[in-house]
Amino acid sequence: MAYDDGLAERIRERLGGDPAVTERRMFGGVAFLYEGNMAVGVTGDDLMVRVGPEGTDTALGRPGTRVFDMTGRPMRGWVVVDGTAVAEDDTLDSWLAEGRTFAASLPPK
Template identity: 60%
Template sequence: MAYDEILAGRVRDRLAGLPGISDKRMFGSLAFLLDGRLAVGVTGDDLMVRVGPDGADDALTRPGARLMEMGGRRMRGWVRVDGAELDDDVLTEWLGRARDFLETLPPR
């Protein structure tokens, strides 16, 4: 599956300047990593967001958010957000959720 170059550019622009940010093609998507840890990804025109197991229930109450599945299996701690919901403010909020979760992880 290809990823939406426009959405990928919007994500890249918002994450630019953060130390430790990189992007990498994975599984037909474009993944964005923070200090080597997967934070978000663009798949098709949707955003995959790592919110952590404790943040998933709250994240799923947001418009356009649904369980993230890959290969028919649920990805625990991840949600998939419909690209149609991702105006500038909403995209920034989702990126913040991913960063907030990653900050709870122990340093590598």
């Protein structure tokens, strides 16, 4: 599956200056990891965000979100945000901050 390189580039512009952030191809898309823990990614035209189990319900209440489910088994702690819902930079920045904050709460890998 191809992924939206434009969205990935917008993420690179925002996170690329942080030496704790690395990029890795996975899930047929691209993932951005903070100290080895996945924070956000791009799959297809959408943004994947790691919000943690406690943040899932709140995140799903935001516009354009759905449960992350690639295998028929929903993954609690992750949400998918429709690419059109992150067209505005402020909205994208908010989601990136949320994913990075959760990833930073985990022990480095």
